[in-house]
Each structure stands twice: as C-alpha cells, then as structure tokens.
Amino acid sequence: MRAAEQPRASRDVPCIRLPRGQTRSSSHVFEIQGVLSASACDRARDAVNEAFDAGRTTDRGVSLPTQDVMVSSLPQRCQDEIKVALELAAGRVSRELPGVTLEFAMSRAFVIVYDAKRQKGLKKHTDGRKEGATLLLLISKPQRDFVGGGTRFFPGGILESSFDAKPGLGSTIVFPSDTLQHEGLPIKRGRRLLVCVFATKKQISATEEAAPEADAIEDKPAPILDSPAPDISHLRGKACDDRALAQECACVIS
Numbered sequence: 001m002r003a004a005e006q007p008r009a010s011r012d013v014p015c016i017r018l019p020r021g022q023t024r025s026s027s028h029v030f031e032i033q034g035v036l037s038a039s040a041c042d043r044a045r046d047a048v049n050e051a052f053d054a055g056r057t058t059d060r061g062v063s064l065p066t067q068d069v070m071v072s073s074l075p076q077r078c079q080d081e082i083k084v085a086l087e088l089a090a091g092r093v094s095r096e097l098p099g100v101t102l103e104f105a106m107s108r109a110f111v112i113v114y115d116a117k118r119q120k121g122l123k124k125h126t127d128g129r130k131e132g133a134t135l136l137l138l139i140s141k142p143q144r145d146f147v148g149g150g151t152r153f154f155p156g157g158i159l160e161s162s163f164d165a166k167p168g169l170g171s172t173i174v175f176p177s178d179t180l181q182h183e184g185l186p187i188k189r190g191r192r193l194l195v196c197v198f199a200t201k202k203q204i205s206a207t208e209e210a211a212p213e214a215d216a217i218e219d220k221p222a223p224i225l226d227s228p229a230p231d232i233s234h235l236r237g238k239a240c241d242d243r244a245l246a247q248e249c250a251c252v253i254s
Ligand SMILES: O=C(O)CCC(=O)C(=O)O
Pocket: 112, 122, 127, 136, 150, 151, 152, 182, 183, 184, 185, 194, 196
C-alpha cells in the first residue's frame, strides 16, 4: 500500500449529517467522505465490472431485484481496501453514537450494480436488519462512470420532506436499516456501483468507549460538520444474534 493510501484514523475523516444544514432532522443519515482512494475505487470498479459481465452475480433472494457481486469474489487487494474503508466509515459514525459501535462481517458485503441498460434503480423500501445500520460506499464516479442516481430518503416525521444523498467517489452513507425508507434513484447512463454491508449496533461499556484508537493524536472527538448532536436514543440496541444475521438481507417494500 502506498503512503497516500495508508489507513487514517476515523477522527480525521469528515462526517456530515444529512440533510445538510437541517437542525431538526430525525433521519440519522451520515455521509463519511473520502474513505476509499480514487485509485482503489477504480480497481474495485474494474473488478466488479469484469465479474458482472462474466455473470458472476447473486441476488438478495428477496423481492428487491438487484444484481450483486459479492466482495468476497473480488481480488484480495480490493477486498482488503474495501474492508479498511468500511471500517473507517463505521468507526467514524460510531464516534457520533455514544455507547454504540457498528460491527459488520465482510463476508456478507456485496456490490450493487445499477446498469442503465438493465436495472437502473431500486424502489422504496426499508432494509430488514433490525436495529442495524446500512453502509453504502460508492466506487464508481458520478458524471464519469454514470449519470443520475443517488439515494432518496423518506424520514416520515411531521413536516419532514424527503431528501437525496449523492456522495462522491469513495464516500459512504450510513443510515438505520430498519426504520428509514429509502430508494435508489434511477441512473440515465453507465453503471453505478455501491458496496453495501449491513452492520449491527453493539452496546459498548464506558471503559471500551474511553479506549483511544492506536493512532489517536488527541482525545477529543472531531466535531460533526454542520449539525447538532443527533438524538440517537432509538438507535441503541443489542448486537443481533445469528437468526437476525440470517435475516439481514430481507427487505420491506412499501
Ligand atoms: O441505490 C441506492 O442508493 C440505495 C441502495 C439501497 O436501497 C439498498 O441497498 O437497500
């Protein structure tokens, strides 16, 4: 790994609460920027395109008709880079959720492939993982690799309107899997590739929480950009058991 691609501490990664500039949102959607370098994204994109074109795809086995490529079927280097990126994003969001840490299994990570000539988007749904979080990492570049797309969220609160997340290349969005309705907006050209993994929220003790990261420079958490401290009471939950793991890909269509 070259110097520019060394993993960073989660505190160094910009984290924005969406929708931007709204102080009263209950949506708990986070955008964690630049967790995967452009060159690593390009490597992953090329490997996913190759697997997709060769028909090495899976589906989620439920009513959402996505064509996915398992991350575990990509070259080891891509798997390692994606793992570091997702851990960075999960670590950064965990910093915003006192007493909670996000955990996920890389063996379950997959890449959603939207193709302008095939499946362009995904209808409104919630992801089935109870008390979990969905992480989506964009590995193809807007305007260069695809046009259109984005994730539209429907918070459902009184006077709360829907909003769109359109992260840049190598950025991740994280949101509650089970409670927040969302859809994949259709693309108009090219391929939009999103690494997706479902994480569990695990309660951690005060001692664990106080333990600094190995490469931490200072103890104070980096402030979240342009947002108030989120109300995370509804996000707290126990780590899901194996039964819940088995159900993690179930989705609820509205
Ligand atoms: O396409 C998107 O941005 C959303 C993907 C999605 O809804 C999902 O994976 O459950």
